[in-house]
Amino acid sequence: MVRRIGGEPSQPGGRYKDVTTDAPVDTDDRLIKAGLLKKLLTRPEFGSIIGAVAVFAFFSVITENFFTVDAISAYTNPAATLGIMAVAVALLMIGGEFDLSSGALIGGLGITMALLIQDAGAPVWLAMLLSLALAVGVGVFNGYMVIKTKLPSFIVTLGTFFIVQGAGLGFTRLISGQTTIYLSDYLEGSDWTRILFASTPFAGIRIPVYYWIVIAALATFVLLRTRYGNWIFAVGGDAASSRAVGVPVNKVKIMLFVNVSVSAWLVAMFNTFRFQSAQIGTGVGLEFEFIIAAVIGGCLLTGGYGSAIGAAIGALIFEMVRQGLAFARWEADWFKLFLGLMLLGAALLNQFVRIRAQRARS
Amino acid sequence: MTHLIEVDSVSKYFGNIMALKDVSAHVNAGEVTCVLGDNGAGKSTFIKILCGLHQASDGQYRVDGEVANFASPREALDAGIATVYQDLAMVPLMAVWRNFFLGSELQQGKTPFKRMDVAKSKQTVVDELGKMGISIRDPEQPVGTLSGGERQSVAIARAVYFGARVLILDEPTAALGVKQAGVVLRYVVEAKKRGLGVILITHNPHHAYPVGDHFVILRRGEVLGDYQKKDIPLEQLVQMMAGGADLETLQHELEKAAAQTGDDELAEAATAFGEETEQLGLGDE
Ligand SMILES: Nc1ncnc2c1ncn2[C@@H]1O[C@H](COP(=O)(O)OP(=O)(O)O)[C@@H](O)[C@H]1O
Ligand SMILES: [Mg+2]
Numbered sequence: 013m014v015r016r017i018g019g020e021p022s023q024p025g026g027r028y029k030d031v032t033t034d035a036p037v038d039t040d041d042r043l044i045k046a047g048l049l050k051k052l053l054t055r056p057e058f059g060s061i062i063g064a065v066a067v068f069a070f071f072s073v074i075t076e077n078f079f080t081v082d083a084i085s086a087y088t089n090p091a092a093t094l095g096i097m098a099v100a101v102a103l104l105m106i107g108g109e110f111d112l113s114s115g116a117l118i119g120g121l122g123i124t125m126a127l128l129i130q131d132a133g134a135p136v137w138l139a140m141l142l143s144l145a146l147a148v149g150v151g152v153f154n155g156y157m158v159i160k161t162k163l164p165s166f167i168v169t170l171g172t173f174f175i176v177q178g179a180g181l182g183f184t185r186l187i188s189g190q191t192t193i194y195l196s197d198y199l200e201g202s203d204w205t206r207i208l209f210a211s212t213p214f215a216g217i218r219i220p221v222y223y224w225i226v227i228a229a230l231a232t233f234v235l236l237r238t239r240y241g242n243w244i245f246a247v248g249g250d251a252a253s254s255r256a257v258g259v260p261v262n263k264v265k266i267m268l269f270v271n272v273s274v275s276a277w278l279v280a281m282f283n284t285f286r287f288q289s290a291q292i293g294t295g296v297g298l299e300f301e302f303i304i305a306a307v308i309g310g311c312l313l314t315g316g317y318g319s320a321i322g323a324a325i326g327a328l329i330f331e332m333v334r335q336g337l338a339f340a341r342w343e344a345d346w347f348k349l350f351l352g353l354m355l356l357g358a359a360l361l362n363q364f365v366r367i368r369a370q371r372a373r374s
Numbered sequence: 375m376t377h378l379i380e381v382d383s384v385s386k387y388f389g390n391i392m393a394l395k396d397v398s399a400h401v402n403a404g405e406v407t408c409v410l411g412d413n414g415a416g417k418s419t420f421i422k423i424l425c426g427l428h429q430a431s432d433g434q435y436r437v438d439g440e441v442a443n444f445a446s447p448r449e450a451l452d453a454g455i456a457t458v459y460q461d462l463a464m465v466p467l468m469a470v471w472r473n474f475f476l477g478s479e480l481q482q483g484k485t486p487f488k489r490m491d492v493a494k495s496k497q498t499v500v501d502e503l504g505k506m507g508i509s510i511r512d513p514e515q516p517v518g519t520l521s522g523g524e525r526q527s528v529a530i531a532r533a534v535y536f537g538a539r540v541l542i543l544d545e546p547t548a549a550l551g552v553k554q555a556g557v558v559l560r561y562v563v564e565a566k567k568r569g570l571g572v573i574l575i576t577h578n579p580h581h582a583y584p585v586g587d588h589f590v591i592l593r594r595g596e597v598l599g600d601y602q603k604k605d606i607p608l609e610q611l612v613q614m615m616a617g618g619a620d621l622e623t624l625q626h627e628l629e630k631a632a633a634q635t636g637d638d639e640l641a642e643a644a645t646a647f648g649e650e651t652e653q654l655g656l657g658d659e
Binding site: 256366 | 490
């Protein structure tokens with residue numbers, strides 16, 4: 013058996029006490045405490061925090077009622093579902109991959125559940141679980157394909173996007189002859205679904221907002237404080253080097269894809285139980301909004317860098333602008349202009365931070 | 375006798391490229407085996423087999439006399455074999471302490487709340503680098519902001535810290551200045567004194583000779599020789615490494631070019647080259 017010389021690696025300092033080194037250690041003078049501002053500046057979510065404050069201030073000035081409860085619920089409610097997806101997409105992007113199927117999957121998973129309830133007569137809970145299983149399956153498929161084929165995830169998930177959309181439409185028409193399935197009759201007696209996914213527990217703020225906050229906090233904790241977070245940064249930053257020090261690169265990537273699909277499932281539950289109906293085509297086109305929110309939140313398109321809380325804030329900026337323009341009675345056309353400028357600004361800022369971080373000090 | 379690590383007639387093919395052919399070598403506890411060879415000789419391929427990144431196409435790899443089939447570097451690490459890679463080193467955008475513990479994170483707390491022990495990790499990194507005579511200003515700084523030498527030192531400190539039995543170093547001194555190369559070589563000797571088996575890969579015989587116990591010379595994927603230190607003087611090692619004939623050819627080429635072009639500077643360079651070759655004890659005896 014393997015005999016270890018000395019102690020376990022998990023006991024730092026314990027093993028090499030006997031080693032005397034007389035090398036000069038030139039600490040002190042070079043150990044400069046980085047200022048708080050400088051530290052903040054190097055955080056990936058820095059830009060999004062500034063952006064959120066600026067956007068909020070801007071619309072507070074040009075509209076009188078931007079911080080009334082009505083207004084806050086008007087932008088936090090849509091920001092919640094966008095934010096939940098953006099956080100999952102941000103983790104995936106930090107891990108070095110994309111998912112273009114995530115938007116279409118929201119509609120696909122909702123309609124799957126609705127078909128199971130309406131046409132297969134499945135109980136609501138079972139339909140939910142089967143839809144969840146499908147979500148996990150799609151995530152595993154995406155991850156596995158990307159790893160096995162070594163194709164860019166951009167291409168693989170573009171394929172999945174069309175498959176999900178096409179299969180969703182095809183099967184829904186084939187089975188039910190409809191594109192929208194109304195579930196109100198079937199949901200009678202399943203009050204728990206409304207409480208879990210479609211209630212408004214407090215002051216006009218719908219329940220997805222609370223999920224959003226909890227998920228953003230949890231993802232930030234995982235990313236910054238657990239080894240899984242360490243691995244996510246590592247596989248996106250340099251997959252080969254990570255593998256060489258024992259990081260299970262493939263498992264991490266598959267888990268990240270599954271996390272995106274399961275988040276899409278959660279959003280599908282919010283939609284379906286709120287409107288008591290499922291419509292095929294829901295979510296198509298949103299995948300770019302998730303990516304944009306993640307980029308505004310500090311994610312690099314090249315992986316290895318980004319922030320979960322930043323992505324959540326990116327989603328908030330997104331919806332504040334959209335609702336703010338409506339409140340100010342401006343044409344919705346301006347939204348795209350705003351969005352484009354914000355995306356470019358964020359991408360440039362991220363680029364700048366990345367260059368700073370990679371610049372070798374000679 | 376059984377060796378700590380031993381490869382027996384190992385070959386490695388990449389498609390139809392033969393990177394290694396019938397290579398045999400070993401290392402014992404408390405011993406430094408140097409693997410020498412020119413660029414492309416197969417040194418990196420050799421160590422990637424030892425550390426589980428590649429699997430041998432042919433031949434046997436034994437640890438403690440038992441056949442080892444490491445499917446991944448994780449398995450090799452768990453068996454106490456740690457490696458400093460030449461081309462696979464650090465994730466530049468990640469903090470120094472995150473890189474140091476990557477794949478072997480220090481953890482605390484019970485399962486649902488299991489998290490990294492950040493304070494202890496950072497302290498360990500500062501301590502371990504301090505032992506190498508390197509102070510980093512802030513363990514939070516991204517590895518990409520370190521100089522090449524500092525980066526290499528972090529990689530070595532990491533391998534020394536986690537390599538419980540065998541330490542493998544692929545060209546650790548190639549990117550370093552004289553002073554830092556000295557620190558690395560001293561580390562090799564210290565690891566050996568502690569009873570570790572060390573495999574040092576280099577193309578610089580002047581770095582290998584002072585610390586090595588025996589020397590395996592690779593040329594174009596094959597073992598040219600495996601010598602105990604007492605059996606081979608430095609001069610001969612240098613000659614075998616570079617191939618004295620190759621150097622002479624180089625000198626002749628220079629002379630020929632000088633004669634053709636009538637370039638004095640080139641002629642001077644050729645003469646200087648010849649003298650240097652002689653000084654090193656190279657060339658045909
Ligand atoms: N993954 C690979 N695929 C194909 N050829 C490779 C691969 N790795 C190494 N080689 C080839 O094997 C030979 C030995 O390479 P290497 O072990 O890196 O040499 P060294 O480290 O001694 O410079 C080279 O010709 C190189 O091109
Ligand atoms: Mg090499």
